[in-house]
Amino acid sequence: MSPPEIFDRAARRRRRDIVPRDYAGHAFLREVMLDGLAERLDSVSRRFTDMLDLGCFDASLPAPPGARVARCDAGFTFARTARGVQADEDRLPFRDGSFDLVVSAGVxxxxxxxxxxxxxxxxxxxPDGLFLGAFLGGSSLSVLRAAFRGARPDRPAARIHPMIDLRSAGDLLTRAGFRLPVADVETLTVRYGGVGRLFEDLRGMGASNLLIARTAITRGELARVADAFAAAADPDGKTPERFDIIFLTGWSPSPDQPRPAARGSARASLADALQRFPPAD
Incomplete structure (x- = not known):
């Protein structure tokens, strides 16, 4: 059974066609993601020949030397500009085994x-292909989330996407069939002079509210959100907002990959180790 839809696919496509107009001025989070993914890719000592850029935005993700790259985005304008394919990430048109590297940043x-x-x-x-991903999760936008909660405490409305925490991210890799899964997080703090500037960044990077259950925000609610956001400011008048970037690394199954030892297969016991190396008094 398919999971219930929580995001508005059509609205997401429309908004991604608006984002490219001023995307470069708001792409700082994805740039951090790309730097982190490049570091992780540099640590892999193997050659890749076919890469999929999943959620390509402006095609700024570079391909490894000598590799062919296919780019895919849910937005028509991004896909066309990148000379790629327009498709949702959970409805891919590619055949099984088409790539040895899939990279996804920010979607x-x-x-x-x-x-x-x-x-x-x-x-x-x-087999033995590499997946690398990066996205916002954890406690991202914690100040804005609290401001929205305070603006309508009696009738809270969904204004910010639900966030995936670090542990759940690792579990998702395992559930999807990846081997040697690794999930880690990097936290970035950005200081804003007002909530309006934060809204501009979220719209400009394609991270505004896409929930199916979204409702219009009233002037009164917006004013209360702005006041609450300003109340969390530092003495210089700027409010620090948190962005947790979760990085994923996983490998497609292959017979020659190392596997964790089976439970109970250890040949040495803790008691034996303590006898050989007794704790200090």
């Missing part, structure tokens, strides 16, 4: 069926 937090999207990404990989 996995906007997919209702994220387990399905990760499973599809794994299926497009050849």
């Amino acid at each position: 996995l937090d906007q997919i209702g069926d994220l387990p399905g999207a990760l499973t599809l990404a794994r299926r497009t990989l050849r």
Whole structure:
């Protein structure tokens, strides 16, 4: 059974067609993601020949030397500019085993069926292919979230996407069939002079509210949100907002990959170790 839709696919496509007009001025989070993914890729000592850029935005993700790259985005304008394919991440048109590297930066937090999207990404990989992903999760936008809660305490409305925490992210990799899964997080703090500037960044990077259950915000609610956001400011008048970037690393299954030892297969016991190396008094 398919999971319930929580994101408005049509609205997401429309907004991604608006974002490119001023995307470069708001792409700082994705730039941090790309730097982190490049570091992780540099630590892998192997050659890749076919890469999928999943959620390509402006095609700023570079391909490894000598690799062919296919780019895919849910927005028509981004896909056309990148000379790629327009498709949702959980509805990929690529055949199984098409790539040996799939990289995704900045879109996995906007997919209702994220387990399905990760499973599809794994299926497009050849045996021992690498998946690298980065997205906003954890406690991101904690100040803005609190401001929205305080603005309508009696009738809270969904204004910010639900966030995936670090542990759940690792579990999703395992559930999707990846081997050797690793999930880690980097936290970035950005200081804003007002909530309006934060809204501009969120719209400009394609991270505004895409929930199906979204409702229009009233002037009164917006004023209360602005006041609460300003009340959390530092002495210089700027409010620090938190962005947790979760990085994912996983490998498609292959017979020659190392596997964890089976439970109970250890040949040495803790008692034996303590006898050989007794604790200090």
